[in-house]
Amino acid sequence: MQFGIFTVGDVTADPTNGTTPTEHERIKAMVRIALKAEEVGLDVFATGEHHNPPFVPSSPTTMLGHIAAQTSKIVLSTSTTLITTNDPVKIAEDFAMLQHLADGRVDLMMGRGNTGPVYPWFGEDIRQGIPLAIEKYALLRRLWREDVVDWSGKFRTPLQGFTSTPRPLDDVPPFVWHGSIRSPEIAEQAAFYGDGFFANHIFWPTTHFQQLIAFYRQRFEHYGHGSADQAIVGLGGQAFIRPKSQDAWNEFRPYFDNAPVYGHGPSLEEFTDQTPLTVGSPQEVIEKTLTFREHFGDYQRQLFLMDHAGLPLKTVLEQLDLLGSEVIPVLRKELDSLRPAHVPDAPTHASLVAAASASASAGVSA
């Protein structure tokens, strides 16, 4: 089981004092948060990709490469990489380069993006979101798996005799997750390839995601990658933790009430009741997170959103200390003990290399 954090990279005013970090401060804070994540024993750091203010992370591999140079264990990922509006050739190149620099500590999560104008800004049509995701990802896979690619399609210039460089580290492409909050087509795509499916259920009711994840699991089995309970599932989460529950509620409430994504809407009480957001003591976060397994089955990756809505860096780092020291060790132990032996861990570079050499020595083509 992998535990980590994912960041949106928003620049948001702190509602308690009105201060807004500069882009430079926010970018440096994101790096500091990533380093802290490794320090407190988390397994994954993932950054979003955005191309409009107030978000800073337009260039995830630049940031992740910088973090890779200062870390040694944590897996670097994205939440998400925009498969619709990026050129798959550039994704193939950038992430292969990052994979080499990070010695394999890289995977990525494909997403379509939810900001309408980004599509036309990058020359695409939002109404083609699903076809773009399908075609571009199919090309991306070939670029990582075939040394020389001849290709033509609807959404980019044809390729003749093209080799994406560098080749993936150890000839093993990074593991890919597909993130979706509502599209069965994306769950179907993840299942078809045997890729991971990440359900960022932080804003939606459990029932909706139970259907989506059950569908992905069933189709993963249908396509012969293993039984439904062996499908690779990741979940979002959101927490604000203090040793005493009431302190967490008092401190987080102004950030919640003014948050760009849900502020001035439902009460904090309603939101914690209806979504995975947990505000409270480490024990309360542990209890709520354990319910995810009951709802969605044994899963492989749990990412928490911890740095948003204008929370100051100091607070976020304190949150990570609590998450790393008091929440994750208990969750890790509990979930590992509950998980049956046949349910796999999330693939890593090492496990994919081992699987590739095992299938090569068995004379089976991968």
Place this chain on the structure above:
Amino acid sequence: MKLAVVTAGLSVPSSTRLLADRLAAATVAAAASPVSVSVVELRDIALDVTKNLLTGFPSPALRAAIATVVDADALIVVTPVFTAGYSGLFKSFFDVLDADSVAGKPVLLAATGGTERHSLVLDYQLRPLFGYLKADPVATGVYAASSDWGSGEGALQRRIEKAGAELATLAAGRPAVAAEPDFVPFDQLLAGAGE
């Protein structure tokens, strides 16, 4: 047949609800097979609708209301006229539905107002809205002004019965709404992608 009635009146009691109930009764009376009627009072979920606009997801109460509409074989929708148009709450409810959720559904359009002068709201606002949603409105819409409730001529009731009969007939010719949405297998998704 499952009939969902969406009514956007704000006062209690409401002439909008009164019209909605009469339209539902007329539809039930005209239907050849049994009809189960579910009423969605938007007033009861007005805050939930606004919260959904802000957060992008429905509360449990709103989710139940949306399911009632999506699962129905036919709809009756009734809005009061506020400031020369359908009410904001009425529009907001349809704003939070998925784009295709009422596509193909027979729907009876109705409105209430203080004067007769707003009666074309059915044709210049409600009909285009449900056209955009790809629903299938029956030809007769029903507008009830305050004065209609005191009219001895029975014109309103005749119009209610005509519209209810049209809805019952249109819905009777349709297959029941499927419980599970279809999905597209990957080979079809991939067809047409590059090679």
